[in-house]
Amino acid sequence: MGIDGKGQVFTVSLDKRYVVPCVMNTIKNPDLALKLAMRCNCQGVEVLFDPNPGENSPNLVKDYTPRSILELSKKCCKLGNCRIASVLLWICGSVAIQKFVSDNSLNVTLNSDSYKRQFANEISEEIGSLFENFSRYHDVYDCCFSYGPNDLKYAAEEAEKCIKLLEEFKLSDEKRKELENIEFE
Incomplete structure (x- = not known):
């Protein structure tokens, strides 16, 4: 655009x-x-x-954290809207990576999906693998595959593990320098 x-x-x-x-x-x-x-x-x-989600609006994002977006994805999946659920899974992962960058005051710019995947893998192999596992559901949804609620339930579990690992990851000074020196552009 x-x-x-x-x-x-x-x-x-x-x-x-x-x-x-x-x-x-x-x-x-x-x-x-x-x-x-x-x-x-x-x-x-x-x-x-929705700028003012009500307390009794369980299907709305009340804040824009990875966990709240993940919960909305799960609700969409339960309602049978797997397409929106898969999009929300990607948004959840994208927000989790951006939150990690922000929380750790990293000087990196991740302008594309592939840079976010590369960055997740650079943090740790486990985080990169989990990130790739759940984000692929969004990538191929528009192609010839269609996933059902059980597939997306598995992807949501992977997303939850990834979010937890990102939140608990202790960034050393050495790792910080390594991440900031990688060209993601």
Whole structure:
């Protein structure tokens, strides 16, 4: 998607695999982001943009932490919307990696999905493997495969393990320097 300096959209790619990550990471105007996601037939994505989720709204993201997005993915899966559940799994993983970078004040830029995968693997093989396991469900969902609730339940378990390992990972000064010296661009 191309946006000019005034915030006007001048080109749009309607590839659904890229819409939600673009909307979540690029567009700072929630109304515009929601309109774009809805235009691309990403039904259910409106729950990500509710500015005032109520206490009695169990299907809404109450905060934008990896765990709350993972819980929403599980709920979507239980409701039978495996497509949205798989997208939310990817968002959950993406947010978990960005949170790790932010929490550890790392000076790295991860501008693509492949950079996030590479970064997860550079943290540790175990984290990289878990990240790859659950994120692949989103990658191939638009291809010829279709996953059911049991497959996504397994992927959610892998995501939960990955989030836990990222939260518990103790970053040494040596590892910090190593991660910051890798070119992810």
